[in-house]
Amino acid sequence: MAEHDFGVPLSITDSAVRKVRSLLEEEENPNLKLRVFVTGGGCSGFSYGFTFDEKVAEDDAVVEREGVMMVVDSLSFQYLSGSEVDYSEGLHGSQFKITNPNATTTCGCGSSFSV
Numbered sequence: 560m561a562e563h564d565f566g567v568p569l570s571i572t573d574s575a576v577r578k579v580r581s582l583l584e585e586e587e588n589p590n591l592k593l594r595v596f597v598t599g600g601g602c603s604g605f606s607y608g609f610t611f612d613e614k615v616a617e618d619d620a621v622v623e624r625e626g627v628m629m630v631v632d633s634l635s636f637q638y639l640s641g642s643e644v645d646y647s648e649g650l651h652g653s654q655f656k657i658t659n660p661n662a663t664t665t666c667g668c669g670s671s672f673s674v
Contacts, residue, residue: 569595569622569636571629571644575655578646579627586611592621592628595644595657597635605638609655 571579571593579593594612597605615621618633631639642659 569620569629569631569639569642569644571622571624571627572646575644575646576625576627578655579629580625582611583627588613592630593644595629595631595635595639597638607657 575593583589583591590613591611592613592615594610596608596610598608600606612630615628615630616632619630620633620636622629622631629644638661639657639659640661642657642661644655644657646655647653
């Protein structure tokens, strides 16, 4: 796996690390990584996506914290540089969420943004 300097790194909170670890234990597959990505669409132009992936591409940015790995493809990274991935539980349900300093506008759903 290649190491790349992508500029300002991403971070993942304690809460997100705990949730990912819990989900990995349920899946019984320690090779899974949390993949964070950006796709076109959504209320504001772009949407965040989360999935689990066993593979790490050569151009992926990798963030590892307390044994949990988060990967981001190079295209998505340009929109996510400096962002923080968190996990919250509340009255509106539980979800991974991103605090993104690059977003100029966001929508109420919290999963859509524009730059």
